[in-house]
Amino acid sequence: MNKIIRIGTRDSELALWQANTVSKQLNKLGYKTEIIAVKADGDIILDKPLYELGITGIFTKTLDVAMIAGKVDIAVHSMKDVPTALPQSIVQAAVLKRGNVHDILVHKGSTDFLETNGTIASGSLRRKAQWLNKYPNHKVEDLRGNVNTRLQKLKDNSWNAAIFAAAGLERINLKPTEFINLDWMIPAPAQGAMMIVAMENDNYVLDAVAQLNDIETEICTHIERQFLRTLEGGCTAPIGALAIYNEEEDTIVFKGNLLSIDGKQKFEIEKNVPINEWKKLGFFAAKEILENGGEQLMKELRSQLKK
């Protein structure tokens, strides 16, 4: 059999870069591919913050539907945009080796505002909350759109800076010279990783795509998404999570946090556990936060976010 694997993707430059990467890797293994780009609802509605839309999966739904309808065979997503519960019949077929996991602050030459009063831009609840927690005197303005649009909006506005995922800018060669690494900020669960989804009964495609899976990234993102899933209960709360494999010690170093929208409340957890405990690590870390005050905060967040 030599069928063409149709790769579904969003039509932003970053999404197309990611789909092309998957395409090339499959071609190298001898598979034929075709890229099918679609516009996702999350890319069409730009005048509202994402969390106000109260929908998870706004970037992935369009492609889920296309796949169930048989129009594409796989879809390539930024894994952090994929809801923790996949639609029925759709499965995680592979996770590619992760890129840069961190957030960066893109500024305009001077970082003096960090010490005084700054206005920075981000559409992400997680980034907003962590920023305000560290810089309580700053203002955070909303910023939506794909990476290219957001860079342009930063130029056009008087904000001091804006926050981006390093991976997104690096992939499409748009990382400017004026930026600082936000090593202290805990990234979104699965940031910097790409996920391929496919239909659960499509064995030809599942076998093909499985060859692109990176086990270390699969384990780390599993931990982060389990942490998210255990905390969230279906709402888009300010949650960060990062698991890193420490090869020397054969351990997983995990950091996770949960904040209030205004950044005033923060629950944070750090664990270093033997690799063989990875399967439940995200769950236990989330439970610990929930039992130490996080439960109450999640309740408040759910009513604030109307979900």
Ligand SMILES: NCc1[nH]cc(CCC(=O)O)c1CC(=O)O
């Ligand atoms: N939600 C937007 C989004 N989804 C994935 C990336 C970048 C790639 C990644 O983090 O995996 C971005 C851009 C950003 O957050 O700045």
